[in-house]
Amino acid sequence: MTFDAEIWEGKIWLHHDGLDHGITEALLEAGIAKEDIVLVFHTPHIRAQTGYGVD
Numbered sequence: 001m002t003f004d005a006e007i008w009e010g011k012i013w014l015h016h017d018g019l020d021h022g023i024t025e026a027l028l029e030a031g032i033a034k035e036d037i038v039l040v041f042h043t044p045h046i047r048a049q050t051g052y053g054v055d
Contacts, residue, residue: 011053013038024052 003023004015014037017023027037038053047054 011036011038013040015040017041 001019003017003019005023006013006015012027012032014024019026024037024039028034034052036053038055039047039050042050044054
């Protein structure tokens with residue numbers, strides 16, 4: 001299981017989340033705000049509807 005992410009401009013840019021329980025949930029549980037997590041594997045149009053960061 002792997003995930004691919006980078007920290008850029010104060011946000012976590014998540015390119016791939018292949019973990020069983022999802023790294024996104026772990027980041028939220030660690031206190032990282034949804035707006036600071038960008039789900040890059042979605043297009044910007046879709047990201048705008050997720051509640052997570054857009055860019």
